[in-house]
Amino acid sequence: MPQTLTEKILSRASGKEVSPGDVIEAKTDIVAFHDLTGYHVIEVMEKAGIEKVFDKSKIVIAFDHLAPPPDIRSAEIQVMIRKFVKKMGLPNFHDINFGIMHEVLLEKYALPGQVIVAADSHTTTSGAVGAFAQGMGASDIAAATITGKTWLVVPTPFKVELKGSPGKWITGKDVALKLLQEFKADYFNGMSIEVYVENPSAFPMDYRATVSNMGIEMNADALMFIPDEETKNYIKTMRGYEPALVTPDPGAKYTDEYTIELGKLEPLVAAPYSVDNVKTVNEVEGKEVDQVFIGSCTNGRLSDIEIAAKILKDKKVKTRCIAIPASYEMFKRAMDLGYIETLVNAGCIVTYGTCGPCLGGHFGVAGPGETIVSTSNRNFRGRMGSNDSKVYLANPAVAAASALEGKITDPRSIA
Ligand SMILES: CC(C)[C@@](O)(CC(=O)O)C(=O)O
Ligand code: SF4
Known part of the structure; x- marks a missing residue:
C-alpha cells in the first residue's frame, strides 16, 4: 500500500505497517523539554528513583520560558535542571543564552522522518522539516526520556x-x-x-x-x-x-x-479572544495599539526580523515595540545584516531568545485595557498578561506597520 508521510514515519518507528487509528509504541529520535516543563519531567523521574536516560545524545534541553530568570522561583527551577544535566552528563543542554526550544530543535536537531516528542505543545514546529513532532505532558516525556519510546494513536x-x-x-x-x-x-x-x-x-x-x-x-x-x-x-x-x-x-x-x-x-489577523477569530487586516485596521511584540517560536526567525526592519528602516515607532529573535543564531544573523541596528534606531526594545511576553511571563506583560499586536500564536483572555488586555495575532509586516502607525495597519498601505 502506498504510504503517506505520517504512515511511513510511524511504520518505521514502530517496526510494523501502521494505519490511522492504530495504537502504537514508537521509538523516539529526539526527546526534549524546557525549563518550565523540565522541572516536572525531572520530578517524575526522581520520584520514580530513575537515574538513567535512554540515550544521552537524544535528549535536548533548552531554557526559554524563564530565560533569563525573572524571579527567584524561576532561578531555582533552572538550578535544579542544571544539576540534573550535570548528574546525567547530558551534552545537548542549552542554557539561557541559546534560544527558544522549538527554534533550537529546528536549527540544530530535527530531521526529515524522525519522531520528536517534547514537553510543550508547540513541538509541532519541527514538522517544518518533515519530522513527526508532537507535544506531550511531562509524565509522557519522562517515560520517553527513560525508555526512548512513546505510545501514540496513528x-x-x-x-x-x-x-x-x-x-x-x-x-x-x-x-x-x-x-x-x-x-x-x-x-x-x-x-x-x-x-x-x-x-x-x-x-x-x-x-x-x-x-x-x-x-x-x-x-x-x-x-x-x-x-x-x-x-x-x-x-x-x-x-x-x-x-x-x-x-x-x-x-x-x-x-x-x-x-x-x-x-x-491577504494579510490576516486573529482578533481577541481566539486564534480562529480570523479577519482580514482591513476589517480591524485603525484600532489603537499600545504594544507590539515581534518574536516567539511562531515568528522570531530571520525573515520575520528582516520584514520588521524593512518596514521600520529610518522611521520611528509610535508605540512600544518589543522585538525578540527566537535564538542566539537568529539574533546574530539579524545583527550581522544590520536589522538589529535598524530596529533599535526605530525605537524598538530588542533582546534575544526568550518566550518572555508570549506567555505573559516577563519582558513586556500586557496591562489592563491594553491592545497588543503580537506575532505569537495564542490570544485567549489573559495569555499575554491582564485579563482585560486584547491581543491581535498577525504576521511581522502587520505588526511592524502597526508599531509604526500606533494603530492596526495594513503594511500594503505604507510600504
Ligand atoms: C508553557 C506555555 C506557556 C506553553 O509554551 C506551553 C505549550 O505550548 O504547551 C505555551 O505556549 O502555551
Ligand atoms: S508559544 Fe510562546 S511560550 Fe510557548 S514555547 Fe513558543 S514562545 Fe514559548
Whole structure:
C-alpha cells in the first residue's frame, strides 16, 4: 500500500505497517523539554528513583520560558535542571543564552522522518522539516526520556497544497490563519496535516515553521511539510550537511485535501479572544495599539526580523515595540545584516531568545485595557498578561506597520 508521510514515519518507528487509528509504541529520535516543563519531567523521574536516560545524545534541553530568570522561583527551577544535566552528563543542554526550544530543535536537531516528542505543545514546529513532532505532558516525556519510546494513536492524514507564490507582506502566518479561518480550532483533532509546496523556494523554512508551529492551534497531532529542496537547503545552510529526505509514496491516500493559492492571500489577523477569530487586516485596521511584540517560536526567525526592519528602516515607532529573535543564531544573523541596528534606531526594545511576553511571563506583560499586536500564536483572555488586555495575532509586516502607525495597519498601505 502506498504510504503517506505520517504512515511511513510511524511504520518505521514502530517496526510494523501502521494505519490511522492504530495504537502504537514508537521509538523516539529526539526527546526534549524546557525549563518550565523540565522541572516536572525531572520530578517524575526522581520520584520514580530513575537515574538513567535512554540515550544521552537524544535528549535536548533548552531554557526559554524563564530565560533569563525573572524571579527567584524561576532561578531555582533552572538550578535544579542544571544539576540534573550535570548528574546525567547530558551534552545537548542549552542554557539561557541559546534560544527558544522549538527554534533550537529546528536549527540544530530535527530531521526529515524522525519522531520528536517534547514537553510543550508547540513541538509541532519541527514538522517544518518533515519530522513527526508532537507535544506531550511531562509524565509522557519522562517515560520517553527513560525508555526512548512513546505510545501514540496513528493520526488520520490530511493533505494541504500550497500553490503559487505569496504576494508582498504575506508570510507563513497568513497560511496558518487561513487554515484556522477555514477549519476552526478543533477540526483537525486526531489528524496529521501534510503540506505539499508546489514551488519550494516560494515558501521558505521560516514560513513553514510558522505554519507547523500553529498546527497545534488547529488541534492537529502533527503538521509536517513534505521534505523537498528547501528542506535540504535549510539543513545544509544551518548545519553544513545534506539530510536524507523522507517523502510520501505516490498515490498515498488522504482523508481529504485542501488547496491554498498563495497569491490570493491577504494579510490576516486573529482578533481577541481566539486564534480562529480570523479577519482580514482591513476589517480591524485603525484600532489603537499600545504594544507590539515581534518574536516567539511562531515568528522570531530571520525573515520575520528582516520584514520588521524593512518596514521600520529610518522611521520611528509610535508605540512600544518589543522585538525578540527566537535564538542566539537568529539574533546574530539579524545583527550581522544590520536589522538589529535598524530596529533599535526605530525605537524598538530588542533582546534575544526568550518566550518572555508570549506567555505573559516577563519582558513586556500586557496591562489592563491594553491592545497588543503580537506575532505569537495564542490570544485567549489573559495569555499575554491582564485579563482585560486584547491581543491581535498577525504576521511581522502587520505588526511592524502597526508599531509604526500606533494603530492596526495594513503594511500594503505604507510600504
Ligand atoms: C508553557 C506555555 C506557556 C506553553 O509554551 C506551553 C505549550 O505550548 O504547551 C505555551 O505556549 O502555551
Ligand atoms: S514562545 Fe510562546 S508559544 Fe513558543 S514555547 Fe514559548 S511560550 Fe510557548
